Amino acid sequence: MLLNASQWFRAWLSPYNDGSIFESFPNHRDQLLQALQAHLRSCYFDGHAAEALRLYLKQLVVDHNDTKLHTTFVAHLYTAGLSGPALMLLTRVMHSEISHKVRAVVDAADLRPQDSVLPLESAARPVLQQWLDDEVKPRFAAIRQLCLPQTDTSTAVEQEPDSTQDTWQHRLDYQLDKALCLTRAGQLFDLVALYPESSAALEDLRLSLQNADQRLSVAKTLSDSLHMRLLHPGAHTRDIIQMYVHLVRSLREMDPTGVVLSRVVSPLRRYLRARKDTVLVIVASMLGDDPDFTLLKDELERADQEEQEQEQEHESKRRRRPRRSLQTAAAPTGFKSNSKRSTKRRLPHTRCRAISDSESSSDEDWDDPSWVPKPVEAGSGYRLSTSQDIISMLTSIFDDRSGFISALEKSMADQLVQVKGYKAMKEYRNNMILKKRFGERNMGKCDVMLADVTESRRIDSEVHQRSARAGMIGKLHPLIVSRQFWPEHTTRPGVQGANGATTAASGPSSAAGSVAEFTLPPLFRHAQEEYGKTYSRSKTMRKLHWLNHLGTVELDVELASGENISVECSLIQASTLEVISRCKGDRSPSSTTTAGSAMGPNVVTLTDVMEELNLQREKDARDALEFWVSVGLLKAVEGLADAFIVQSCLPPQLAVTEEGEEEDTHDEPL
Structure with missing residues (x-):
């Protein structure tokens, strides 16, 4: 039918043919031709014809070896007045082929013999962009050139050739970035879990998001993956926290605007807040209690090292600053000091304050010199996601910091109970880092517990010097604690740890507080009594109450x-x-x-x-x-x-x- 229609139009348009019907109307030739082509399209170019044309164009794009046949086909389309619909269908076919190529190369879906699959964590955008520039764009340009009118509109085409060409090329680039965003979004959960090995693949997403602006779609896909694969009772809290840290690091690298992170971080924070052992796992990781999960401890040490480097750099700059003489140091009359400027200079050297969920709705931070407006697409957790301190982001999950500090104290007590030979240097170092993080006042009880270790070593040495007896008492080295400052699960037998869970302790001994009271055999009891008498002689009006469930x-x-x-x-x-x-x-x-x-x-x-x-x-x-x-x-x-x-x-x-x-x-x- 297309061939017959093309032959009719050629016969009607030819001035040397007796059947030419347009020669009689030279003034209205173009209008009659367009009207006839429009009538033909309305009568014969229905959905079935459009689908058949689309399939032929797809075959033309996929297998473009017979150039002569394809040129003839496009010429018939132009003569029959179907070049406009053909260009629209060709654009759809090109977009579909680009999406298919991206899925094949990146996700190994619907592979063809000429497709080569790339590893998950490797960069795919450079390979796809080269394929688009070397194969797709030249092919599209050739077909498009045949479909465009060559006579009447040639002047208009010559006037704006660059802008027209840039338009369709940008559309193809946009389609490539959009397809890459949607395909990588389905892999983003695995890419986050593999971070930082997946940095190259995340760079693909970063560049594609800048051109395609698919942040909401990417955030929706990642949020669905998190709910399905992570936020369920079968996942360990340690794995969720590790994913949280990787999520913050990787999404900041992938999307500097913070839109994607703000959309996915809030459900994750709510789920962690609802878990009973979240605080214990965070504290254990921060203090290095779990040798298999030291991610937060490493992050804490890294942040502390960065802060020390910033302080040293600030101190070196201050020393290099030239001093003003006494004659020029005084400010002139009526001069007002610029307090805002001095405040801004000090801000980079101060630690960021943890922001709770209740404070996240504030869009203004007058003390932040690098403040930027909140993006329109950002979620409710945008202000939380902008914090550079991952530890602060984790601890701000809980609106009440006292519960977190209490868990820190219990973890510190459990560690000190396991200390041998009164050697608590690791605990001292951890406490110094935590005091910088949470403040001197909040870590006051931990200071007292550490002081008890030092005091116990001194008292133990004094007791053994005073005691003249040998035997069991010579092998007894107790830790003397200040009952008011130690957690209840440590000082009371049979009391379990926080949230009703037994705190795991290293070594063969049972967890603190998991054993009820019992009576010691005479061998051990007599040694304790002798030690207590010697202690009372050196510490008048004091006596020891032994905690037999510990040690x-x-x-x-x-x-x-x-x-x-x-x-x-x-x-x-x-x-x-x-x-x-x-x-x-x-x-x-x-x-x-x-x-x-x-x-x-x-x-x-x-x-x-x-x-x-x-x-x-x-x-x-x-x-x-x-x-x-x-x-x-x-x-x-x-x-x-x-x-x-x-x-x-x-x-x-x-x-x-x-x-x-x-x-x-x-x-x-x-």
Whole structure:
């Protein structure tokens, strides 16, 4: 049909053809031609014809080898008056091909033989831009040139060739950036998780967002990915916080305007605020309690180092500033000092104040010299997202800072309880960093707890000098705490940590406050009483109240077979071993704390331990017995859940393990 219509128009337009109908109307030739072409389009160029033309144009774009055939086809379109619709369809086809190419190269979707997939974290925009400039634009320009009129409008085309060409080229560039934004938005969750290895891919997004302005679409896609893949009960709080930090860093690099970050950070902050263990995880990471998650501790040290460098730079500039003489130092009469200017000079060297969610709605900050207006597309968390301090952004999740400071105090107490030999240099250093972050006043209790460690070392040295007795008291080194300044879960037995969760402690000892009160065996109790008497003689009107649910004991246990085991355990576990050693009189397992040697097996029951130690909770006794089962000193009696046999030698698997560990220690290179 297209060929027939083209032949009709050629015959009607030819002045040498008898069938020419336009020669009779030379003054209205163009108007009649346009009217006839419009009538033809309305009658025959329906949806099916448009779809067929689109498919042919798509084939023309994809397979452009037969240039002569394509030129003839475009010429027929021009003659039949279909060049305008063909250009519109061609533009759509080009846009579709650009989107297809981006998905194939970036996301490995709908691959063709000529497509090559790039790694996720690598830059794709330079490759796609080169493909667009070398292949798509020349092809589009050639077809477009054939579709444009060559006679009547040639003068207009010659007048503005550059602007017209720039327009359609910019549209193709825009389509490339738009497709790249939408494709990268679906990968943005993975790119954030891989940051900083994915910086090249994020640079693609940064450049594309500048041209395509798809920030709202990118933010919506990323927010949906966060809700589906991260903000659910199955995700660990540590992973959510790590994603939060990577999100802030990567999105600031990708979108300096802060629009995308402001749109996605608020739901993440609300979810973290609702989790009960968020404070504990943040504090543990800041103080380095969790060796597998030191991200916030590294961020804290990095921010502290940057602040010190800024202070040193400011101090060096101040020293290099020339001093004014006394004669010129005085200000002239009527002169007003520019306080605003001096305030602005000091601002870069002051720490940014944490902003809470309630303050985030303020659009004005009169003390910020680098203030910029809030973007129209920015979300409710825009002011929070502009903070350069990631730690402040995390701590400002909670409107009440007292809860966060309380968690800091509990974490500090748990660390100090685990300190051996009164060596708390790491805790001192952490406290100094935290005081710079949260202020001297907020960290007052931590200062007192650290002072208790120093004072305990001095008192312990004095007590051992005064005490003339040897034995157990010589191996007792308590931490004397000021009860009013230590957290309740530390000073009261049976009280759990914050949010009802037990705070994990390093080493074999149980968590602070997880064991109820119990009575010590005479061996340990007499040592405590002797130590307390010596302390009272040096500290008049004071006496010690022992917290037996805390602390650790180092034991060297000798079995009947002559095997020795070095064990570090809690006080209730050591007391349970003392009960086991007295179950059979003289023939009992022994340690360095009691004389004698292990002579044969014995049976100890759960009731024996509970009665000897006056335990109120069966769980405490069972946990202590299970500990010695794991060590290899006890073995459960078959058929009796509460009875255990004392072993005269270690089980073979444990003996082999200990021997292997000893060999590994000797073979380890220095």
